[in-house]
Amino acid sequence: MCHLKENHLESDLLFSNTSPSRGVTRRALFCGALSALVIAAGEPYGVLVLSGSPMAADFSAGAALFLFFLLTLCINPIAHRLTGSPLSSGELATVYIMMIVAAAIPSWGFTMNLIPLLGGYFYYATPENEWAAIIQPHIPSWLVPDEPSAIRKLFEGGASGESIPWQVWIGPMAAWGLFVTTLYCVTLCLLVILRKQWVERERLLFPLATLPLEMGRPSAHSVIGDFFRSRLMWFGFAIPATINSLNALHAFYNFIPRIDLSNNILILRNSVNLLCTPRFEVIGLSYLLSLDVSMGVWFFALIALLQTGFQRMIGWSIGPTQPFSDPAPPSVAHLALGALFFLVGSSFWHSRAHLKDVFRKAFRGDGSIDDSGELLSYRTAVLGSIAGFVLCLFWLKTAGMNAPSALVFLLTSLVIFVGLARIVSQTGLAYGRATVAAPIFTVNALGTGAIGPAGMTTLGLSFAWAADIRTFVMAQAATGLKLAEVTRLEHRKLFWAILLSVAVTLSGSVFAVMQIAYSYGGINLTGWQFIGLPEFSGNWVTRNINNVQPVGVWHLTFTAVGALLMSLLTYIKARYVGFPIHPIGMTLGLTHPVNHVWFSVFIAWLLKYLILKYGGAGLYTRLRPLFLGLVLGAFGSAGFWLLVSAVTGVHGLVFTLG
Numbered sequence: 001m002c003h004l005k006e007n008h009l010e011s012d013l014l015f016s017n018t019s020p021s022r023g024v025t026r027r028a029l030f031c032g033a034l035s036a037l038v039i040a041a042g043e044p045y046g047v048l049v050l051s052g053s054p055m056a057a058d059f060s061a062g063a064a065l066f067l068f069f070l071l072t073l074c075i076n077p078i079a080h081r082l083t084g085s086p087l088s089s090g091e092l093a094t095v096y097i098m099m100i101v102a103a104a105i106p107s108w109g110f111t112m113n114l115i116p117l118l119g120g121y122f123y124y125a126t127p128e129n130e131w132a133a134i135i136q137p138h139i140p141s142w143l144v145p146d147e148p149s150a151i152r153k154l155f156e157g158g159a160s161g162e163s164i165p166w167q168v169w170i171g172p173m174a175a176w177g178l179f180v181t182t183l184y185c186v187t188l189c190l191l192v193i194l195r196k197q198w199v200e201r202e203r204l205l206f207p208l209a210t211l212p213l214e215m216g217r218p219s220a221h222s223v224i225g226d227f228f229r230s231r232l233m234w235f236g237f238a239i240p241a242t243i244n245s246l247n248a249l250h251a252f253y254n255f256i257p258r259i260d261l262s263n264n265i266l267i268l269r270n271s272v273n274l275l276c277t278p279r280f281e282v283i284g285l286s287y288l289l290s291l292d293v294s295m296g297v298w299f300f301a302l303i304a305l306l307q308t309g310f311q312r313m314i315g316w317s318i319g320p321t322q323p324f325s326d327p328a329p330p331s332v333a334h335l336a337l338g339a340l341f342f343l344v345g346s347s348f349w350h351s352r353a354h355l356k357d358v359f360r361k362a363f364r365g366d367g368s369i370d371d372s373g374e375l376l377s378y379r380t381a382v383l384g385s386i387a388g389f390v391l392c393l394f395w396l397k398t399a400g401m402n403a404p405s406a407l408v409f410l411l412t413s414l415v416i417f418v419g420l421a422r423i424v425s426q427t428g429l430a431y432g433r434a435t436v437a438a439p440i441f442t443v444n445a446l447g448t449g450a451i452g453p454a455g456m457t458t459l460g461l462s463f464a465w466a467a468d469i470r471t472f473v474m475a476q477a478a479t480g481l482k483l484a485e486v487t488r489l490e491h492r493k494l495f496w497a498i499l500l501s502v503a504v505t506l507s508g509s510v511f512a513v514m515q516i517a518y519s520y521g522g523i524n525l526t527g528w529q530f531i532g533l534p535e536f537s538g539n540w541v542t543r544n545i546n547n548v549q550p551v552g553v554w555h556l557t558f559t560a561v562g563a564l565l566m567s568l569l570t571y572i573k574a575r576y577v578g579f580p581i582h583p584i585g586m587t588l589g590l591t592h593p594v595n596h597v598w599f600s601v602f603i604a605w606l607l608k609y610l611i612l613k614y615g616g617a618g619l620y621t622r623l624r625p626l627f628l629g630l631v632l633g634a635f636g637s638a639g640f641w642l643l644v645s646a647v648t649g650v651h652g653l654v655f656t657l658g
Contacts, residue, residue, distance in 0.1 A: 333435045
């Protein structure tokens with residue numbers, strides 16, 4: 001493990017100096033806000049209109065990496081030549097932090113999910129599905145637009161030159177904006193409380209921070225850093241860039257052959273399909289992990305696949321596959337959820353000394369712990385998280401949920417946010433989501449009778465932010481705080497930079513999605529949001545209202561078993577230092593993203609194992625630019641061909657996980 005500690009310390013010392021850097025400047029805020037606006041508008045256009053690569057749908061924040069690549073390699077050096085004053089490393093870090101926070105909002109994070117849901121329960125209502133009688137009476141008028149023609153034109157498009165009826169939408173958008181901004185603030189407050197424990201005491205690796213740190217580090221004699229002068233980096237860059245470019249050119253010239261790396265292996269009497277397609281960005285990021293963590297990721301994914309296959313072979317299940325848990329059956333999904341619950345609980349338990357200091361500082365003003373390096377003072381963070389939690393509870397109750405179901409739902413959502421943020425900080429997970437969504441667990445924990453039709457409707461609308469959780473602000477901000485620590489940014493100013501990014505991205509993405517929908521018509525757009533999500537959510541609500549579901553005893557039992565197994569594995573890992581499998585992999589389950597990336601994590605683990613065995617820590621360090629180049633080449637080429645697609649009108653050039 002020596003090499004990992006050395007690399008971690010090396011990363012921390014890249015920008016270290018004796019005083020905070022002046023990174024949160026006016027021009028950094030301007031560049032960050034402008035970049036956030038590009039992401040807010042570009043992601044919906046790229047996904048919905050161009051059918052291109054989702055670049056802001058996952059924890060990897062490909063849109064931020066692509067724009068930062070252009071900024072550090074092209075724009076900043078040009079600015080240096082023209083003005084003599086390029087962006088400093090601290091300013092670059094500020095811009096990147098604002099970009100990754102922005103990447104958590106416009107697509108799967110919130111906006112592209114929300115707007116179709118607000119109109120979908122009305123537009124897709126038919127006599128057959130009975131939504132008009134079962135769902136619509138339980139939707140508060142202040143949560144959705146109340147003009148049928150505005151909803152129809154959202155999905156079918158307006159007349160040429162017709163303006164968007166903002167007067168119909170401004171009320172619902174303000175109500176949802178208040179809720180989600182409050183929720184973001186609660187998660188940021190929790191992050192402030194936990195940051196010192198994660199970053200300074202447990203020394204989590206934060207692999208997603210490594211590449212932007214390398215890109216933003218200037219060399220001794222040039223604005224362009226040594227990272228971009230590495231031949232190994234460009235060799236790694238060329239591998240995915242060449243493959244993606246040849247496959248893109250095939251769409252223009254069919255005589256150019258495609259390079260198809262996908263490979264599927266059917267096992268256990270064809271009951272499960274092993275997806276063995278290498279994803280270069282995942283290989284590059286997983287190379288940065290310790291061997292036990294990367295082995296834990298692919299090992300437990302393989303175990304989940306085998307468990308799924310055996311259950312299908314014998315025809316046993318505790319129920320149908322649940323929304324957003326696929327392809328895992330509910331038993332596998334709830335085992336992983338129990339492991340996640342234990343991970344969060346044990347994390348707070350191990351942080352108890354730190355948390356005691358935090359609360360002492362917050363309520364007594366005890367000076368034994370310094371909070372000057374945090375986004376907020378501990379008093380503000382603690383009181384803000386409590387006040388925000390109460391406000392979110394009140395909002396959910398006003399929206400239709402009763403107090404017990406709102407409490408269970410909100411607590412589950414926050415536990416999942418904290419758990420996934422920690423997993424991303426420790427594993428650098430490029431693609432992933434919760435194994436059981438918070439609305440689904442709430443139904444399993446309470447039963448639909450206790451929640452009621454109005455509560456079920458509110459849970460259905462919450463699919464916009466609490467179901468397909470592939471990215472969210474807390475996880476991205478956690479990576480940002482690691483960048484801020486290494487580059488020694490002024491944290492109090494950084495908080496306002498993050499809020500500025502949230503405000504710009506929320507408003508910009510709402511405008512972009514509405515403009516696209518009213519121009520093209522939602523049903524004419526590609527992707528999941530305008531067609532699949534409203535029907536999927538509405539049918540789930542209707543099914544649960546019509547068929548009252550009891551408390552899911554088996555589901556809760558498997559959740560408890562998962563927590564118990566996780567506790568046992570955690571004890572074994574702590575008791576036997578050389579145990580090669582990290583239990584954090586058990587929390588990932590077998591969701592759609594994990595099913596697609598586990599093989600790439602295995603490749604990275606195998607390569608790193610062989611490199612360390614036969615070349616030692618020195619060879620591992622020398623080859624790191626090669627693997628970082630794989631990440632940059634994957635997202636750089638995906639972003640390039642997205643721009644080409646926008647110019648040429650050729651659609652369907654997808655090189656990231658859809």
